Amino acid sequence: MEYVSPFDERRRAIQPLAPRGVALDGATVVLLDITKRRGDEFLDRIEARLRGRGARTLREAKEIFSKPAEPELIRRIANRGDLTVEGLAD
Amino acid sequence: MRAAPGFALPAVRGGPVALDDLRAAGPVVLVFVAEECPTCTLALRRLAPLVAPVRAAGVTLVAVFEDPPEVAARVARTTGFAATALAEPAPYDVSRAYELHALPTTVLVDRDGVELDRRVGWDAAGLEELLARACGSAVEVTREPPAVKPGCAAKSMYDAATLALLDGGDDEHEVMFARGWSDGLPVVPPTPERVAAMLGGRDPTFVLGEVPPALGEATLERVGACAVLAGCRPSYFPVVEAAVRAALDPAFNLNGQAVTTQPSGQLVVVNGPIRHALGLNTGMGALGPGARANLTIGRALRLVVTLTGGALPGRLDRATLGQPGKLGFCVAEDEEGSPWEPLHVERGFAAERSVVTLIASDAPQSISDHRSTDPEELASILGWAAAATWSPNWWPLGATSLYVICPEHRALFAAAGWSKQQVREAMFAAVAKPARLLRRGETTPFVLAADPDALINKWTNADEIVLLAAGGEAGRYSALLGPCLGMDAAIVSREVVESA
Numbered sequence: 001m002e003y004v005s006p007f008d009e010r011r012r013a014i015q016p017l018a019p020r021g022v023a024l025d026g027a028t029v030v031l032l033d034i035t036k037r038r039g040d041e042f043l044d045r046i047e048a049r050l051r052g053r054g055a056r057t058l059r060e061a062k063e064i065f066s067k068p069a070e071p072e073l074i075r076r077i078a079n080r081g082d083l084t085v086e087g088l089a090d
Numbered sequence: 091m092r093a094a095p096g097f098a099l100p101a102v103r104g105g106p107v108a109l110d111d112l113r114a115a116g117p118v119v120l121v122f123v124a125e126e127c128p129t130c131t132l133a134l135r136r137l138a139p140l141v142a143p144v145r146a147a148g149v150t151l152v153a154v155f156e157d158p159p160e161v162a163a164r165v166a167r168t169t170g171f172a173a174t175a176l177a178e179p180a181p182y183d184v185s186r187a188y189e190l191h192a193l194p195t196t197v198l199v200d201r202d203g204v205e206l207d208r209r210v211g212w213d214a215a216g217l218e219e220l221l222a223r224a225c226g227s228a229v230e231v232t233r234e235p236p237a238v239k240p241g242c243a244a245k246s247m248y249d250a251a252t253l254a255l256l257d258g259g260d261d262e263h264e265v266m267f268a269r270g271w272s273d274g275l276p277v278v279p280p281t282p283e284r285v286a287a288m289l290g291g292r293d294p295t296f297v298l299g300e301v302p303p304a305l306g307e308a309t310l311e312r313v314g315a316c317a318v319l320a321g322c323r324p325s326y327f328p329v330v331e332a333a334v335r336a337a338l339d340p341a342f343n344l345n346g347q348a349v350t351t352q353p354s355g356q357l358v359v360v361n362g363p364i365r366h367a368l369g370l371n372t373g374m375g376a377l378g379p380g381a382r383a384n385l386t387i388g389r390a391l392r393l394v395v396t397l398t399g400g401a402l403p404g405r406l407d408r409a410t411l412g413q414p415g416k417l418g419f420c421v422a423e424d425e426e427g428s429p430w431e432p433l434h435v436e437r438g439f440a441a442e443r444s445v446v447t448l449i450a451s452d453a454p455q456s457i458s459d460h461r462s463t464d465p466e467e468l469a470s471i472l473g474w475a476a477a478a479t480w481s482p483n484w485w486p487l488g489a490t491s492l493y494v495i496c497p498e499h500r501a502l503f504a505a506a507g508w509s510k511q512q513v514r515e516a517m518f519a520a521v522a523k524p525a526r527l528l529r530r531g532e533t534t535p536f537v538l539a540a541d542p543d544a545l546i547n548k549w550t551n552a553d554e555i556v557l558l559a560a561g562g563e564a565g566r567y568s569a570l571l572g573p574c575l576g577m578d579a580a581i582v583s584r585e586v587v588e589s590a
Contacts, residue, residue, distance in 0.1 A: 001262060004285040006271060006315040006397040008306030009098075009106055016115055020146075066346030066577050 030081035104304030104400030302345035304400025362444030374562030389418030479572035489573030
């Protein structure tokens with residue numbers, strides 16, 4: 001029996017991962033706060049440890065955790081940082 | 091050595107995944123498994139700790155289940171196998187192409203698409219060799235007994251009659267479950283004829299948008315398939331289409347609602363003449379069972395989110411508990427029995443238009459009040475029912491509370507000549523507490539910053555209260571649907587377009 005699928009079965013290309021293994025010393029690390037509660041506390045601790053290992057840090061935040069990041073924010077992070085750390089949940 | 095057959099199979103996390111794309115990133119290790127095979131469970135559990143080191147070596151480990159997606163997801167979760175999991179539907183053409191005889195079978199494919207190695211069953215030493223070859227470095231596979239264990243016959247090996255039995259036999263309703271085309275309840279199989287009838291001449295390829303979270307493309311054909319699955323009559327389709335259009339408005343933030351741990355449902359409110367044309371129940375039991383139109387329209391939207399959008403419970407839908415309204419929830423307003431302007435008129439539509447309004451909401455809570463005799467008293471009782479919504483000390487809510495007001499409660503307000511706005515303002519004003527009583531557990535920054543004796547309201551303003559008329563003439567029970575917080579989910583309306 002033939003049926004009409006409710007699923008989108010289009011094939012999607014897998015996005016390759018960015019190269020790994022960037023050295024922290026001298027790298028610029030963007031710390032992205034998605035604005036979930038206490039995410040800033042988590043990122044404060046990560047920031048201190050990254051700086052202790054010679055990284056330069058920048059802080060960014062999403063406007064609201066439940067919506068995708070604005071393209072401009074993604075562009076800014078991609079242009080300014082070598083690595084990104086995102087605090088995901090509360 | 092031979093060429094590994096290409097394939098594209100649905101991933102447990104949504105969307106098809108093709109071998110060509112996998113191997114573009116490096117060598118691929120395919121582990122063919124099935125739920126009912128104990129050796130497969132053992133293999134997945136023992137390979138689970140190797141997922142990260144193998145990935146770090148640039149190798150993609152993939153489980154290919156001869157099972158429906160929801161089964162594959164459950165097994166992957168319970169075994170802790172955190173790599174890509176694909177679900178192969180019957181009659182298991184990919185397994186046949188790989189000439190599998192038994193499960194588990196582990197196959198190493200290099201980036202040029204050549205099969206370099208394969209191991210059958212659980213074979214710790216053999217798998218260690220295969221993985222080391224894939225990774226170009228030593229990989230340690232546990233030698234915990236049993237180090238060798240044969241598996242089970244691959245489903246693709248079964249004869250057609252046995253396979254048909256395993257996949258539901260001749261019962262097409264069981265076939266729907268086996269394919270995962272369900273919300274857990276039986277569905278109407280979406281044959282091409284039924285879907286064509288549902289679309290009523292509309293262009294099946296027309297795209298309404300991409301449905302979060304997996305961004306499945308909502309063609310009218312797929313929406314029609316969901317409407318058939320849900321049990322809709324073709325006459326309901328214009329309402330379903332309007333509901334999907336509303337849900338896809340970015341202001342509704344369906345993406346956030348679909349994946350949240352909250353019990354977030356998408357309530358469909360229908361106003362206008364189409365309520366009567368379709369037999370939508372606005373009266374007795376308006377929020378309950380009994381009316382096909384109410385139950386199937388709400389369900390069709392949820393199936394679009396769940397199947398086309400990929401928000402499968404336990405996978406991309408991460409709801410901690412969920413709620414029955416996530417099966418589908420559609421309410422039609424009792425405009426004729428209401429002293430107030432209906433919701434769609436409040437929202438700027440002409441009364442004679444048929445309109446669908448979507449509201450992100452929690453499950454309904456009943457409010458009994460058979461004693462209040464004046465409107466202030468009743469407004470206070472209705473308002474205080476919201477005190478504990480979201481969390482008892484989370485004041486103000488900063489999001490929509492939807493009240494469904496029953497006829498007897500409406501009559502009391504109508505007798506006093508109160509407008510909707512007066513009711514809202516009285517409810518808003520009635521529900522306030524000193525900040526000091528709200529400083530326990532989950533509370534708002536607003537409460538923490540306030541003077542301890544400052545009165546805090548449950549809502550930011552009276553406009554966060556939405557009133558809707560529905561329900562049977564006897565019984566003083568109204569209902570409250572709490573909000574979904576953190577979603578910034580606007581209420582969104584779309585006019586119903588009835589012509590094809």
